[in-house]
Amino acid sequence: MAFAVSGAVLGGAVRAPRLTGGGEGSLVFRHTGLFLTRGARVGCSGTHGAMRAAAAARKAVMVPEGENDGLASRADSAQFQSDELEVPDISEETTCGAGVADAQALNRVRVVPPPSDGQKIFQIDPMLQGYKYHLEYRYSLYRRIRSDIDEHEGGLEAFSRSYEKFGFNRSAEGITYREWAPGAFSAALVGDFNNWDPNADRMSKVRMDTPSGIKDSIPAWIKYSVQAPGEIPYDGIYYDPPEEVKYVFRHAQPKRPKSLRIYETHVGMSSPEPKINTYVNFRDEVLPRIKKLGYNAVQIMAIQEHSYYGSFGYHVTNFFAPSSRFGTPEDLKSLIDRAHELGLLVLMDVVHSHASSNTLDGLNGFDGTDTHYFHSGPRGHHWMWDSRLFNYGNWEVLRFLLSNARWWLEEYKFDGFRFDGVTSMMYTHHGLQVTFTGNFNEYFGFATDVDAVVYLMLVNDLIHGLYPEAVTIGEDVSGMPTFALPVHDGGVGFDYRMHMAVADKWIDLLKQSDETWKMGDIVHTLTNRRWLEKCVTYAESHDQALVGDKTIAFWLMDKDMYDFMALDRPSTPTIDRGIALHKMIRLITMGLGGEGYLNFMGNEFGHPEWIDFPRGPQRLPSGKFIPGNNNSYDKCRRRFDLGDADYLRYHGMQEFDQAMQHLEQKYEFMTSDHQYISRKHEEDKVIVFEKGDLVFVFNFHCNNSYFDYRIGCRKPGVYKVVLDSDAGLFGGFSRIHHAAEHFTADCSHDNRPYSFSVYTPSRTCVVYAPVE
Numbered sequence: 001m002a003f004a005v006s007g008a009v010l011g012g013a014v015r016a017p018r019l020t021g022g023g024e025g026s027l028v029f030r031h032t033g034l035f036l037t038r039g040a041r042v043g044c045s046g047t048h049g050a051m052r053a054a055a056a057a058r059k060a061v062m063v064p065e066g067e068n069d070g071l072a073s074r075a076d077s078a079q080f081q082s083d084e085l086e087v088p089d090i091s092e093e094t095t096c097g098a099g100v101a102d103a104q105a106l107n108r109v110r111v112v113p114p115p116s117d118g119q120k121i122f123q124i125d126p127m128l129q130g131y132k133y134h135l136e137y138r139y140s141l142y143r144r145i146r147s148d149i150d151e152h153e154g155g156l157e158a159f160s161r162s163y164e165k166f167g168f169n170r171s172a173e174g175i176t177y178r179e180w181a182p183g184a185f186s187a188a189l190v191g192d193f194n195n196w197d198p199n200a201d202r203m204s205k206v207r208m209d210t211p212s213g214i215k216d217s218i219p220a221w222i223k224y225s226v227q228a229p230g231e232i233p234y235d236g237i238y239y240d241p242p243e244e245v246k247y248v249f250r251h252a253q254p255k256r257p258k259s260l261r262i263y264e265t266h267v268g269m270s271s272p273e274p275k276i277n278t279y280v281n282f283r284d285e286v287l288p289r290i291k292k293l294g295y296n297a298v299q300i301m302a303i304q305e306h307s308y309y310g311s312f313g314y315h316v317t318n319f320f321a322p323s324s325r326f327g328t329p330e331d332l333k334s335l336i337d338r339a340h341e342l343g344l345l346v347l348m349d350v351v352h353s354h355a356s357s358n359t360l361d362g363l364n365g366f367d368g369t370d371t372h373y374f375h376s377g378p379r380g381h382h383w384m385w386d387s388r389l390f391n392y393g394n395w396e397v398l399r400f401l402l403s404n405a406r407w408w409l410e411e412y413k414f415d416g417f418r419f420d421g422v423t424s425m426m427y428t429h430h431g432l433q434v435t436f437t438g439n440f441n442e443y444f445g446f447a448t449d450v451d452a453v454v455y456l457m458l459v460n461d462l463i464h465g466l467y468p469e470a471v472t473i474g475e476d477v478s479g480m481p482t483f484a485l486p487v488h489d490g491g492v493g494f495d496y497r498m499h500m501a502v503a504d505k506w507i508d509l510l511k512q513s514d515e516t517w518k519m520g521d522i523v524h525t526l527t528n529r530r531w532l533e534k535c536v537t538y539a540e541s542h543d544q545a546l547v548g549d550k551t552i553a554f555w556l557m558d559k560d561m562y563d564f565m566a567l568d569r570p571s572t573p574t575i576d577r578g579i580a581l582h583k584m585i586r587l588i589t590m591g592l593g594g595e596g597y598l599n600f601m602g603n604e605f606g607h608p609e610w611i612d613f614p615r616g617p618q619r620l621p622s623g624k625f626i627p628g629n630n631n632s633y634d635k636c637r638r639r640f641d642l643g644d645a646d647y648l649r650y651h652g653m654q655e656f657d658q659a660m661q662h663l664e665q666k667y668e669f670m671t672s673d674h675q676y677i678s679r680k681h682e683e684d685k686v687i688v689f690e691k692g693d694l695v696f697v698f699n700f701h702c703n704n705s706y707f708d709y710r711i712g713c714r715k716p717g718v719y720k721v722v723l724d725s726d727a728g729l730f731g732g733f734s735r736i737h738h739a740a741e742h743f744t745a746d747c748s749h750d751n752r753p754y755s756f757s758v759y760t761p762s763r764t765c766v767v768y769a770p771v772e
Helices: 100-108 120-124 126-153 279-293 329-341 395-411 422-426 450-466 500-510 519-527 552-562 573-592 640-644 649-667
Strands: 002-008 167-171 174-180 186-191 203-210 213-217 235-237 260-266 297-301 318-322 345-350 416-419 471-474 496-499 535-537 596-600 675-681 686-691 694-699 706-713 718-724 754-760 764-770
Touching: 120 126, 126 450, 260 279, 260 345, 260 649, 279 329, 279 649, 318 395, 329 345, 345 395, 345 471, 395 416, 395 450, 416 450, 422 450, 450 471, 496 500, 500 519, 500 552, 500 573, 519 573, 519 675, 519 686, 552 573, 573 596, 573 649, 573 686, 573 694, 573 764, 640 649, 649 718, 675 706, 686 706, 694 706, 694 754, 754 764
Parallel strands: 260 297, 260 596, 297 345, 345 416, 416 471, 471 496, 496 535, 535 596
Antiparallel strands: 002 174, 167 174, 186 203, 203 213, 203 235, 675 686, 686 694, 694 764, 706 754, 718 764
């Protein structure tokens, strides 16, 4: 059942039209047949159609008694077969508000370029020829859906603006509410507005008679929801502030940088104080810090509303609503605008891979069925995450998710997305209990969820077509070929993939003594990525900061961090080793790991505390008892004060990270066309490589320092130190003379035409640049 409620003014001073048959404040509905204003049949070939039909047997539009719904009657609608596609057609409505009409007119002239033949991937990687049938089938399905959207929805641009039709929308006639609920028998809109109180909070839910009984749900397209004090489920809010309250963006969005240096953040835990931080405080206190550190992009987690704070924002309940824990939608807009003023891109950690299993305030069982937005049965449930899995072969799911991506870019001016859990989307096994070896059969077989991959192609097509400067990053651990190649070439379309193997490799190495580390093994892991497919690399993930896991700093220094980080007391060998390797690991990861770099907030200075979300005691179904932490926020914060304190050794680590970011900003070495690894010496424990004109020298040996150590280079001239991890400012021992000039000799070395000699102390990394 799809239904629309028209003419209701929620919580405002203007009274809604009096309705017949139900008494003042109630809504009476009549069934009017199919949701469509016109039917459309989309032919299928073979066993897989362009899209699978969703609940074709029972759909209805519901409007107040006696009013015209503006949609087709049952007699006028085409009938559908169960294996054919239903394409709802929704009439245009005029949106009121100063400046909105002009903005929408501009939006409507945007066009996503049409598909090409998708054949270039076979030129880029001839090995894909053996899987041409699968890849061409994938691309033909993508082209077919694009064609269907063009024919029945007016194109991707219009289709992705469905938030202007669904949910609550103001028009000249009042406020319209529209929802897709194929399983419901009837529905009514209920909330504070029914009391005609002009000062009400405008809370709203939709009450439906469903196969599982009467059910109250938050509207699926709700744009704001809040948790009342003392309550667990959230309430939907009709959010439409006065014009004078609405935030007006003042600053242009920055152009996409050549190389990405991403500072990953979580607004709620971004305060040094044990509390939930706000958008406003983040805007005023954290953004300037990120800018000073030298990052050019901020990636924000947990934006989409999520009932469970401890989920890190990954169990989304309300996809179009910014989390109200941190403030209002206007506060979030002001945060993003301030970031743009500082020249920072703002990337959103978006979750389209799964949804919260909550039924009271989430999408799960919205219309009383198991199959509304999700697959039925086990395929619709992620057994490890305890969440629901979308059916990407459903037309209305495509409408919902594509519109969701567009909403955040359009309404909030985000500059792109990091798509979470993409590996789980692309395979029916979700990447669980599976080892990816690089064999192409693992990527292009029956375990691949082609519907999900095609959705990813569509959303990348949409984003890059309408917002050419936007950035998309996919979290994929499988290494799927074509993942970060353009859709028009036949790829999945992401700009970057997360180079997730790097962080895993460092964990493996940190479990060993660094005396056993293999230089060739480190280099191979950092550089083992697909040609022409860009990567964002990172030394450690945010998951490692959670209680029960370990950050790199914890692996290296453990409990010594609590007693020996003050400069007014002696250090220990563990601290000296830990600080040295912490800096080396981060620089070599940035230097060789990809075209982008990511750091989770606080890790730049070796944050000493884990993340432990506030929680009470819990008893699992197995009977196991898990103690809580008295719902404390003490370990759910970031102690930025430690990195700022110049009397602590954390400060030197932070200063090094800042210098590293500014070095990349100046030389753009991550995206340099020239990279050459000239030395991987296992006995010396030395790695030497060139990025652009820079020469990087890493000495991982625990004891040996080398005088007059010859290193190769491609350019003759004079070289000087531009970054030294051993500098006193960075907590080192100041063993390198920074004013020294290193003259090259016409003496080839390590297959390089020129060379010069350096002093390389143990456990240091030094970067040399030619003197201008």
